[in-house]
Amino acid sequence: MTKALLMLDYQVALCEEGPHLKAPPLQAQVAERDVLATAERVLGAAREAGVLVVHVRLAFDPSYKLRTNRLPRFDPYEVNRVMLADSPEAQIVKALAPVDGEPVVDKGCVDPFIGTPLRDLLAAEGVTEVVLGGVATNLVVESAARHASDSGLQVTVVEDMCASFAPELHDFAMEKVMPLFGAVTTSAALTFA
Incomplete structure (x- = not known):
């Protein structure tokens, strides 16, 4: 089984205090859970093991015409x-x-996976299992887990690489939703062997 590590939305606007922060409640949970340090350790282990690492981010072209989500909540x-x-x-x-x-x-x-070459990239690289970490748990991570599993990929979600806007959102996703679409593990238990 060929694995890939998907690093999901670890972006300045979501994860770092400072002038570019757009999601203070999410950033607070990222800091409280020490998500970035955990993600850095897992990323280092993946690189050392020669695992394909794919970074995913929310980013728009200047026209915003490539925006695939056209709901009002994306208008801002x-x-x-x-x-x-x-x-x-x-x-x-x-x-x-x-x-x-x-x-x-x-x-x-x-x-x-929507409107991106991600699935084609993984297929071209022979990936059969994705390891997921990112923010927010109940948004990008959950969406990735659902889509990946429905696409025939094995899914592993690294719980302590994730955070959401409130602890209860993270906990519900990890305890009730993610197990329906893959395995849930911790960074300490994860191996890339």
Whole structure:
């Protein structure tokens, strides 16, 4: 079985305090759960094991025409001109930044497979299992787990690499939803062997 690590939405706007923060409750949970340090350790282990690492981020083109989610709740991105692909807030946090050879997939909705080449990329690389970590748990991580499992991939979600806007949202997703679509594990129990 060939694994890939999907690093989902570890972006400045969602994970770092500072002038570009757009989701303070999510950032607070990321900090409280020490998600970035955990993700950095798992990312290092994946790289050391030679596992394909794919970074996914919410990022828009200047026209916002590639935005696949057209619901009103996504309108503020365009109205306020935020999360443009080259903007500071859309960048992946420095500690988890891609290195040469690691693809970055830009998405225009919650689900990283919709409107992106992600599934084709994984198929071309012979990937049969995805390991997921990201923010927010009940949004991108859950969407990725559902889509990946429905696409025939084995799914492993690393619980302590994830956070949501409130602990109860994270806990419900991990305890009730994720087990329907794959295995839930911790960074300590995860192996890339």
